[in-house]
Amino acid sequence: MNHQSEKGMTFIVKTVTKLTLGFILLYGIYITFNGHDAPGGGFAGGVIVALALVHVMLAFGKEASLKLLSARTLRLFMATAAILFLYGIFKGYPKAIFGNEFILPLSEMIIVSVGLFVIFIALVLVPKSDKRSE
Amino acid sequence: MIEINILLVFMIAAALIAVQVKDLLSSVIGIGAVGIGLSMAFLVMKAPDLAIMQLVVEILSLIILIRATIRKDLPFSTSGRWAFNTISTIIFLILFLVFAYLSFANIHTFGNPAIKTSQEYLSHVQGKAANLNIVESIMLRYRAVDTLGEASVLFAVVIGVLAIARRAWRRDGAE
Amino acid sequence: MITYFLCLVLFSIGLFCAVRKRNIIKIIIGIGIMEYAVNLFFILIGYRAQGRSPILARDQAITNIVDPLPQAVALTAIVIGLAVMLMLVALAIRIYERYGTFDITKINRLKE
């Protein structure tokens, strides 16, 4: 896994990934925002989006996906979403409580997807690539 | 409800395999089977939210666990007081199960819950054009602080994993 | 009753694994099984025979739903369980790099 993930997988995998990525992301977002009427919600949608990101990373390699989403971007996304979440819970109520149906799932989805993606990078890829230098 | 008992027996069998098998990868596959059984049990117990959640969580933790175990193994060995410790643990567990079984007399029988607090949610929800998914509306409205805690736990894990994955922890030249 | 009991048997198996096994990964698996069992126990105590899932419909009144509160609680508990699992695996990976073993009895630099 580690050798291929540095350069990315074969042409077929890359093409299929390009075709399916949009659908997986769309499904994750659908699950996120459909949570108030049907099973689903921010967390489940977030995990699906995270798996889509992991999918891209496995297909195209670590460098390509990190070029798309740099560590700085990931950090900014996660912190902003967390602050938004905090705001959504402790803002003035009850007049604004109904806006939470949009804010809370969205921010939870971002926290979960970015967070799990970061954990995946930290646990699965970095230790192996680091081992050579030690 | 015979389905849930069959599923539970399946989960117990899978858990025993996961605990007792020597090969670590098989053990991880075993806990994957337990997780899938749990997901199906949630579906049978009319909790579709949890079934979805359990499925995606299971996939993620399997990936991470397989990453941790791959090509690493450990021969089985027993130290001096292995038998004594195991037997005392089993005695403790049997005592725990007996006491738990006795205490079932004080809680409702399976399938007849006394839905007190949740009745309030129902009366709240049915009056208004609110969320149809009650579990989601509990998570996002009534018990939103729990959800905040949940997000914070995840946040802590992300920062913590980044923190312990650092290679150079001591600053050069400082001090 | 037997359903509750089976669920607690699952919990005990996890506890046994977490307490008695020497391999770090086995210990993590044991804690995972314990968490699964507790989550399932929450759902079992909220189940109503012939109940419906706690999702209402706009045009009809539904009365016999299962208890939604344990489901919300278990949802949070699953996420916390995932977080604990990730944390333990991250620590285990780093320990393997440092000690070169998963055997908890050999990881005892602190006792000396």
Add this chain to the structure above:
Amino acid sequence: MMIPFFLILPLGNAFVTVLIAKADERLQDLFAIFTTLSLFIIALFTLMSVNAAPNHLLLYRTTGFLPPEGLALVVDGLSVFMLVTVNLVALFVAIYSSGYMKKYTDKWKFYALFFLMLAGINGVLVASDIFNLYVFMEIAAISAYFLVAFGTEADELEASFKYAIMGSVASCFILLGIAFLYAHTSTLNMAGIARAIAASGATRVLQLVSVLFLMGFGLKAALAPFHAWLAYAHSSAPAPVSAMLSGVLIKALGIYAIARIFFSIFGASVQICQILIALGVLSMIIGAVLAFGQTDIKRLFAYSTVSQIGYVVLALGVATPLAFLGALVHIFNHSISKSLLFLTSGSIERLMGTRQIDKISGVIRRAPATGYPALFSALSICGVPPMGGFWAKLIIIFACVQSGHPILALIAALVGVMTLAYYFKPMTCVLFDVGTDASIVMKKACIAINTAMVSLAVVVVIAPFILMPGIRKIFIDGAVAVLMNGTSYANIVFGAIR
């Protein structure tokens, strides 16, 4: 209402710290100190308003819903006592870490985890719902596991892993107990549970849940049979983290939770009190015995924590107003003194490069800003007369005698003497020049570290003044009243809801 700020400020600080991770470190330091300072001021204001409030209880309803279906944040006398203590210690630890954590890379990760832990502790103290308490406990615990491993050295990882395993098993017990409670009472609100239990009487399920909670929270509080992880975790962690863990974390997650659940919800029965007394005595003796012969100062301080926590639990088990007073004074005193001891041990390690007792000498001459705080805090914990620890132990011993347990009083006095004995060696190292002088090369002192230690030492020295009637009335008597009221907690909370 100021209650939600106990969550908003630390959580917001953690999130914003991640946002400004690459900014100047001084900015992060200032931000951290500012946040903890404002938390402490808010805690003091809350103390005032709790005393002014009817029934001495404040209630904030989150997202606009009332219990039992919504979650409320509740602050009463006991909570606010703990809040002041926790945030006082956190303030000095934050000042200290701005200097001490310079030797580690990625300071922002430390601050983020530190404030998540603080948010978790504060959340445990203000939670009014038992599952909410569990969630906040997990935030604090998970951040603590990572903070112990922050240096990523082999022994830190090992200590963190063992701590994490024990903590996770304990959390599973607690969650199972919560599930049984919900099955029995059909509510998660603490006041609601208290009412339902009072209506149904003592039952088997209650005994099971009590055992599960005692094991779970006892593990978190490092009571005697479950103390093994504490010495590893508290001695391996970076010094400010040890101070936080030993000073406040085990008290908030362990002692406070035990007091709240067993006294306010279950209504402490005679058996529970006897079990608490037994656990307390066991912890006192085992901790003191194990502390003898330790050559690592941090390990010694960690075992001393086990022993001192035993005093608190013993006093809770005796369950008279005087005993509660002793327990609370001891909690406050031990929080500040033990935090200061761990902070000074970090400073000694930083200056002299060692933690071995026989290699340390003449701290008070070489580095007075480290030596005098170490001396005062050690004296306070040993119970040398004018210091706070003496009064706490004296009150506990008096309470034991008064309630007809002279043997317990004897044991408490004996363990007090043992405490003095095992602190004797580290104190001589601090006071006098012993051993090889030439081998020690002193490093340059740091202003932030010295400021934190000296000012916390001032607090330790003036700590006995909390027993003065005026201060005692606002600070401690409310907490004693909460513990004495027992299950009428439910009526007070329901009164505030209406």
